[in-house]
Amino acid sequence: MATDTSLIETDFSVAPDVGAPDRPAWGAVLSMSLGVFALVTAEFLPASLLTPLAEGLQISKGAAGQAVTATALVALVTSLFVSVLVRGLDRRWVLMGLSVLLIVSNLLVASAPGLGVLLVGRILMGIALGGFWSLSVATVMRLVPEDSIPRALAIMFMGVSAATVFAVPVGSYLGALIGWRGVFVAATGLAVLALFVQSVTLPPLPAQGSARMGTLFQVLARPGIGIGMIAVLLVFAGHFTFFTYIRPFLETVTGVGIDGVTAILFGFGLANFAGTYLVAFVIERSLRLALILLPLVMATLALLLTSFGGIPMMDAALVALWGLVFAGVPVSWSTWITRSMPDQAEAGGSLIVAAINFAIASGAGLGGALLEVSGPRGVFLASGLILATAVLTIIGRVRTS
Incomplete structure (x- = not known):
């Protein structure tokens, strides 16, 4: 899942001030960043390789898009239950197992002869993604002293930013050179490197405390939280x-070829990287804004592309603007969590992760069905309408104070 990682911390058993070392383990923090980069890169690849992947497996593009749906659904379930399932295990071995x-x-995926094996591979990807993300932030908090946590988290988040900028356009470009199977082999090499660095740098991280699922339901039952999660899902x-x-x-x-697709996606990634920093100015002015x-801007862009798309320079600019704007969405909702439930920010973050993964699955599934019926313009029209519904929901029901 390609989301802002400040949302994700579902290992309820770990607090920032529990078991913090006297000296920071920066090598271990770097290994977490590398693991995040490998995961997010693999998560993004189907979007950049959808056409050649579908052609290579002799399936429709809509069917190939269900690989994204399968990953997201499994990541959703994993993110909710992983802390309970591994509550007695050393987190070092759990994280390395997820890298395996x-x-x-x-x-x-690289060797898949058809849709069935592709989906199995992406289901395993969902387990790795949901599990690693759910444990990553709490793990980083145990690798450094409390005053170094912000810097450590920033280093880990670099893995997401790098994947956002490079994974999609580079995956698209490499797919033209070495084929989509070769790209997944290269992604395997990246995951092997991440596993090696983790094995060398991660210290023992015994489980602490006891994880409970009941906290999630208690938080969800609070006034205004349920409708907020529906808004998250829609966006x-x-x-x-x-x-x-x-x-x-x-x-x-x-109407662009592979070079044009790569350039436009690279523009999306660069704009997304910049947006993570620019959104802070908007949030400081007004979170509700x-x-x-x-x-609202994303809905407008989707409808503009639906109605007037077809001019390469204009489409490239609108897609880049989408990347810039979307970068602020996870950050703003993360801020909403901290203000709406400061006493249960971890549980709120877990619910956000679940909502996002359900949104990925439903969005990819709906888009795949529409692609078969009405083509890409119909997909983008649906995107715009969903986002417009989200805006109305936020205006009418979501509270920010």
């Missing part, structure tokens, strides 16, 4: 309905 799972996933569903099928749109509507403005 990522390696197996990439190898299965991210609108985005992933758009993003999962962006390549077919660029190829068939915009950010929550409303960002999906």
Whole structure:
């Protein structure tokens, strides 16, 4: 899942001030960043390789897009239950085991003879993604002293930013050179490197405390939280309905070849990287403004592309603007969590992760069905309408104070 990692911390058994070392383990923090980079890169690859992957397996693009759906659904379930399932295990071995799972996933996809093996590989990817993300932030908090936590988290988040900038366009470009199977083999090598660095640098991290599922339901029952999660689901569903099928749109509507697709996706990634920093100015002015403005701009962009798409320079600019704006969505909702439930920010973050993964699955699934029926313009129209519904929900029901 390509989301802002400040949202993700579902290992309820670990607190920032529990078991913090006297000296920071920066090598271990770097290994976590590398693991995040390998995971997010693998997560993004189907979006950049959708067309050649579908052709290579002799399936429709809509069917190939269900690889994204499968990953997200499994990541959703894993993110909710992993802390309970591994509550007695050393986190070092759990994280390394999830990296092994990522390696197996990439190898299965690279050698897949058809849709069935592809989906199995992406299901394993979902387990690795949901599990690693759910444990990563709490793990980093145990690797450094309390005053070094912000810096350590920033280093880990670099893995997401790097994947956002490079994974999709580079995956698309390499797919033209070495084929989509070769790209997944390369992703396997990246996962092997991450596993090696983890094995060398991660210290023993015994489980602490006891994880309980009841906290999630207690938080969800609070006034205003449930409707907020519905708004989160709508915003991210609108985005992933758009993003999962962006390549077919660029190829068939915009009319660009592989070089054009790569350049436009690279522009999206660079703009997304910049947006993570620019959104802070909007949030400082008004969190409510950010929550409303960002999906409103995205809805407008989706409808503009639906109605007027087909001019390469214009489409490239609109896609880049989408990347810039979307970067602020996870940050703004993360801020909403900290203000709406400061006493249960970890549980709130877990619910956000679940909502996002459900949105990825539903957005990719809906988009795949629409792609078969109405083509890429129909997919983008649906994205715009979902985002418009999100805006109305936020205006009418979501509280920010």
